[in-house]
C-alpha cells in the first residue's frame with residue numbers, strides 16, 4: 001500500500017494541478033489535508049525546493065492570502081546567504097521582536113491557537129529592488145508578516161499613547177515591561 005502523502009506533497013500536487021491559477025490560502029490548507037502549518041510548508045517548497053510560488057508581496061495583482069504558481073521551473077536551491085551569525089546578530093539587535101507587528105519570539109501566535117511566534121529574516125529593501133543580505137538590510141519579521149498573512153503593518157505607537165497604555169496597565173504588567181526594557185537595553189546595540 002502506498003504511503004500517505006505528506007501535507008507538503010499534497011500542497012505541491014495542488015499547485016502543480018492548478019498552475020497559473022490563483023489559489024486562496026483556505027484552498028491550500030484544504031488541499032494539504034487541513035495542515036495547521038500549511039504556510040510553513042509553502043515556504044519550504046519555495047525556499048528549500050525552489051518552486052516559484054508567488055505570494056502577494058511579490059505580485060501586485062495578488063491579494064494577501066493568495067498564491068500563484070506560474071511555472072513548474074524550479075530555481076536552484078535557494079542560496080542560504082544569511083549566516084547563522086548574521087541571523088543571531090539581527091535578532092539580537094531587533095530584540096527578538098517582529099519589526100512589522102511587534103510580536104516577540106515565543107509569544108502566542110495571534111493567528112494560530114496553540115502555536116508560538118517564530119521570527120525569520122526580512123529584507124528592509126526587497127531583494128527584487130536591489131536589497132542585499134547584509135545585516136544592515138535585514139530585520140526580524142514574524143512568519144505571519146513575512147507571508148503577508150497580516151493585512152496591515154501596525155503604525156508605530158506614539159509616545160503619548162504608549163505611555164498612557166503603560167500607566168493604565170497593572171503593576172504586574174508594568175513589571176513585565178520593565179524587565180523586558182532592562183533586558184533589551186543591556187544588549188550592546190541600540191538603534
Ligand SMILES: [Zn+2]
Pocket residue numbers: 098099100101102103141142143144145146
Ligand atoms: Zn509580525
